[in-house]
Amino acid sequence: MQRIIIIAGPSGVGKTTVSNYLNEKYNIPRVITHTTRPMRKGEIQGKSYYFEDDDSFKKLHFFEHVKYGQYQYGSSKEALKHAWDKNDIVSLIVETDGVKSYLDVLGDQVYFIYLAVDDRDVLKKRLVKRGDDPAEIEKRLNSAEFKRDLSLRPELEKNAHILKNNNWQETKSSLDKIISSLRNA
Ligand SMILES: Nc1nc2c(ncn2[C@@H]2O[C@H](COP(=O)(O)OP(=O)(O)O)[C@@H](O)[C@H]2O)c(=O)[nH]1
Ligand SMILES: Nc1ncnc2c1ncn2[C@@H]1O[C@H](COP(=O)(O)OP(=O)(O)O)[C@@H](O)[C@H]1O
Helix, strand or coil: CCEEEEEECCCCCCHHHHHHHHHHHHCCCECCCEECCCCCCCCCECCCEEECCHHHHHCCCEEEEEEECCEEEEEEHHHHHHHHHHCCEEEEECCHHHHHHHHHHHHHHEEEEEEECCCCHHHHHHHHHHCCCHHHHHHHHHCHHHHHHCCCCHHHHHHEEEEECCCHHHHHHHHHHHHHHHHCC
């Protein structure tokens, strides 16, 4: 069965780091999504996201799309197929409305990881260390969507595998166990 590991959680929690680890260690490709937000330092067009403007975003054919903070984000069926053509297990980073859309359509094919940290104050510190623009950090931390995604929504609890990303060595070992169980399923 083709599987999709969906990774959600607040900004700075480590979603991209987890997805990159799965790619580097297990060749698990990420479904690249589209956004109208500006590219950050270190991001690459077509690898981090497909960076769009409002007009080009409108022309795309989406599996689902959302407004998050002041920007648009969306994932396409084509991008999912493209990733599944490379490997039967793929990853995808979406916020929690996106998780619901995927669970509704793909059901048991979804392995949903909700990433969390014990101390919320580390999130801002990680965003600063990542080199994000300070004004963008403030806007993000004050957005309704960021506040919402600080905790797991009750309707997603039954589908979620909660993974604490306090300590990267421990997170890697948890991920290794998850991949081993998915491969043997
Ligand atoms: N629903 C949905 N959410 C997305 C998509 N792409 C990214 N996101 C989410 O948009 C939010 C903001 O992403 P981003 O600006 O990269 O910020 P980050 O969380 O700090 O890395 C995150 O919660 C992502 O999971 C998408 O295609 N669909
Ligand atoms: N367990 C961890 N401990 C310390 N720093 C981490 C950990 N996991 C990720 N980071 C760092 O935190 C920052 C935010 O991680 P990132 O994966 O970009 O988060 P997200 O995609 O959820 O916004 C990055 O600079 C990353 O290197």
